[in-house]
Amino acid sequence: MNLIIIIIKAFRFPFKLFQRGYNQFLKKYIDYIFLKFHGVETKVGYVLLKGFPIIVKHSKARIVIGKGTILVSKSKYNFAGINHPVIIAAAKENAFIHIHGSFGGSGCTIVADKLIEIKEMVGIGVNSCVYDTDFHPVGWAKNSETKNASIIIEKNVWVAANSIILKGIIIGENSVIGAGSVVTKNVNKNSIYAGNPAKFIKYLEDPKQTI
DSSP: OHHHHHHHHHHHHHHHHHHHHHHHHHHHHHHHHHHHHTTEEOOTTSEEEESOOEEEEOTTOEEEEOTTEEEEOSGGGOTTOOSSOOEEEEOSTTOEEEEOSSEEEESOEEEOSSEEEEOSSEEEOTTOEEESBOSSOSSOOTTOOOOBOOEEEOSSEEEOTTOEEOTTOEEOSSOEEOTTOEEOSOBOTTEEEETTTTEEEEEOSOGGGOO
């Protein structure tokens, strides 16, 4: 009996390692199939989904997501508190969302009517939003059009929780957007902006440490 127990214990640990590796292998393909089903251009293992996001794509739009991306859609994976799953929407013809990779987003919303480009090493905090569109005309004038303008977030940027990035914005590399900010103007590189509307706070002494 003792020999049987020893044998069981000896095989328990490698079995758990095998099971963990198998689950991780399987998860990579489940996440990939989910994204491809929704029209996302990516590769196996490039994107880790913690909870399933909401993805909307026009048949003539594009969503491209690069390697090293983590999308967190459930609060049990981020205790800061996520109000809803990650939303990625390119719902208009020719809209383009390009997430280059090494990206993390928790319960964030990314909506493009034109172009949103997010370069490497960018983090978007819980419940933050990136909109390149006004969604509807301002006022009730006849023949008024919904305005949109491209957004570019450069490398190594951190957007803290509950912030909003509005249309036509370029956020320079190595920058930080403070929690609860509304960004209405371009952000200089190597700097911190915060507030509503977001204003320049200071330059970063060591921009490599922003994230």
